[in-house]
Amino acid sequence: MKTELSKERALYLKEKRNKKIAVNVSRALLLVVLLGVWELLAHLGVIDVFLMSKPSQIAVTLYDLFASGNMLTHVLTTLYETVAGFLIATFLGTIIALALWWSETLRKVLEPYIVVLNSLPKIALGPIIIVWFGAGTKSIIFMAVIITIIVTVITMLNGFTETEKGKLLLMRSLGASKMQTLVKLVIPSSIPTFISCLKINVGMAWIGSIMGEYLVSKQGIGYLIVYGGQVFRLDLVMASTIVLCALAGFMYAIVALIEKRLVNKR
């Protein structure tokens, strides 16, 4: 049975819905207008198609890339590197953060190293990485890992050490061992931190894999972008960037889904 809504409530809900529709329509419109103006200016010759490309050309390029099956290879390559980097870094980073939480001495000893590694622009390690791991997928994954892992360690360690004092005291007053404190208090209370860390890591892993591809690759979205730039095929650069946006958004959506799952469980 439908429950009767009060007039005020109905009005409120309606206004709310209208606002939401307005926002969504505006979003779509903004995109359409931007693309339209771009296309128009290109046709009128106001902007140089050679430097800027144009939407219709990008669309054709996109279609060709997918139709020939080339794009799929590139997408899968980059996706593989990014996901591998993301998983390895998140896993190892969390383990390292746990070890640092466990031992205060270790934490004190490693602190300056972590700070330096964090502020170091990781791209500077490019040559070393290539020498060590070769000009291939391994180097790219390593780049993604090194960029992501430092952030993971710092974020997770912060989460672990910020466990509420009162709750730690409670555990102590119950005579809990360090392991029990870790498993029953520190880890469960750090789940929100872990989720925000996952979100940050998605972005970091993409930065890492694309940067890696800029350096060494023969395949992948990053490679396509660099290649397109070198041969002045701006339509190729733009098309690849669009695919990259879609992939990053897709991966973020998966993390958001995981978040929903974890939060519902609590």
Add this chain to the structure above:
Amino acid sequence: MRDILELENVSLIYQSELKETEAVKDLSFSVKDGEFVSIIGPSGCGKTTVLSMIAGLIPTTKGKILYKNEQIEKVSSGVSYMLQRDELFPWRTIEKNVYLPLEIKKIKDASAYERANDLIKKYGLEDFKKAFPHELSGGMRQRAALIRTLSTSPDVLLLDEPFSALDYQTRLSVCNDVYKIIKSEKKTAILVTHDISEAISLSDRILVLTKRPATLYKEHVLPFNKRLSPLKRREQKEFPILFDVLWRELNDEN
């Protein structure tokens, strides 16, 4: 009645990088089985420190603390500490929160869990067993925290300002509830509080400490009939007189 707890010339000095802090000095008192003792004193005088030592969380610098004639060296399951805030874990249901001490102490027998369940039922949280802490009122949460403290069947309860996070109305009724629970479970209790009227309405005996370093300043055995509830005590004619005396003693010390 025998003494269940004895402090003999207990002193405690905190060490930190900048200085030493003498928190407790030469403190001696004892508590009888089943007794309800309150400790009051100026703020920062060392009350929490005294409870922490009894709980076995920090070792004394000098002196001895005996629980059932044995020196306390580490956390013992006979003495249970209830903190100022309920510290219920938000990701655990009320039931699971109550079981926490049993899990930590690796108590596996079903009878312990049954007893914890009986407490939940007896003290009105049966309907909230599967609820999460944020679904409960402040008073109910504090009751859940007390049941968690009782789940390992300790003999002595240490209560460090357990009501101070509650608003006044709730405080009065939770105070009443907690008193009833402690008495009906026949527990010994040591309560630290800032609130003089709370101390009078709950205790058999009140210890007044000096300012830091804390040592025993005055001791009062309260004259009330054992059957009076804390709320009823507040209506007795001795109540304001005692309040006055204690208030003066605390201010002398400040």
